Amino acid sequence: MKKNTFYLVTGCIALALLLIFWYSVELHTPLLIEIAFIIGIGLVYLAQRRVTGIINDERDVKIGEQAMMRTMQVFWVVFCAFSIGAVMQILYVPTFPRPPPGSPPADLLGPRMIGYIQLGLLCLMIFLYVGFRIYYARKYGDFETDEE
Amino acid sequence: MKNKIKIFRAMHNLTQDHLAQAIGVNRQTILAIEKEKYIPSLDLAFRISRYFGVNIEEIFIFDEKTPVLVRS
Numbered sequence: 001m002k003k004n005t006f007y008l009v010t011g012c013i014a015l016a017l018l019l020i021f022w023y024s025v026e027l028h029t030p031l032l033i034e035i036a037f038i039i040g041i042g043l044v045y046l047a048q049r050r051v052t053g054i055i056n057d058e059r060d061v062k063i064g065e066q067a068m069m070r071t072m073q074v075f076w077v078v079f080c081a082f083s084i085g086a087v088m089q090i091l092y093v094p095t096f097p098r099p100p101p102g103s104p105p106a107d108l109l110g111p112r113m114i115g116y117i118q119l120g121l122l123c124l125m126i127f128l129y130v131g132f133r134i135y136y137a138r139k140y141g142d143f144e145t146d147e148e
Numbered sequence: 149m150k151n152k153i154k155i156f157r158a159m160h161n162l163t164q165d166h167l168a169q170a171i172g173v174n175r176q177t178i179l180a181i182e183k184e185k186y187i188p189s190l191d192l193a194f195r196i197s198r199y200f201g202v203n204i205e206e207i208f209i210f211d212e213k214t215p216v217l218v219r220s
Contacts, residue, residue: 057172057173057174057177058177058189059173059174059176059186060174062186139185140185140186141176141179141180141183141185142176144180144183
């Protein structure tokens with residue numbers, strides 16, 4: 001298994017965990033997501049052992065560093081922007097007991113939905129990282145063809 | 149940063165894989181350096197030059213036009 005395949009597999013496991021999390025919330029059975037999480041992480045470790053690429057040299061480290069740095073630069077802005085909006089939504093207290101006609105409902109995003117979206121954003125971060133990793137791998141000659 | 153790794157490899161009849169194993173990096177890293185897609189660290193540059201038994205400047209040619217700070 002190649003490294004980029006491993007990251008995609010990890011992303012898929014994370015999304016599956018998100019769905020199981022949702023389902024366990026609906027069923028009110030936290031044990032389901034707890035067991036699924038342990039199995040999911042076990043699968044990630046198992047997949048990690050199957051990664052071929054053996055040597056992690058300085059170029060690999062640099063690609064990883066650059067990809068993570070860019071991921072964080074993009075991610076924290078999106079995550080914080082959403083979270084700030086979400087906090088404002090939670091802290092919103094209507095000034096008037098009855099909202100004026102035509103105004104949007106106050107509970108547009110409930111605390112539960114905010115949590116789901118934040119968890120989804122965290123999962124999407126993995127895909128963002130893979131994208132940046134592919135970009136930097138290409139930049140530093142990972143897809144160069146050999147003349148030998 | 150230009151380099152003559154390919155020439156030195158040919159002189160020593162070495163494949164990229166052999167050189168990579170000898171200095172402890174991936175073959176793709178040697179290829180990337182040869183194609184000037186990746187500038188090796190000082191440590192790796194020294195290891196390559198030591199392996200061929202020459203000074204670092206005989207393999208790596210410093211390009212003064214290259215800016216010091218390169219945006220990633």
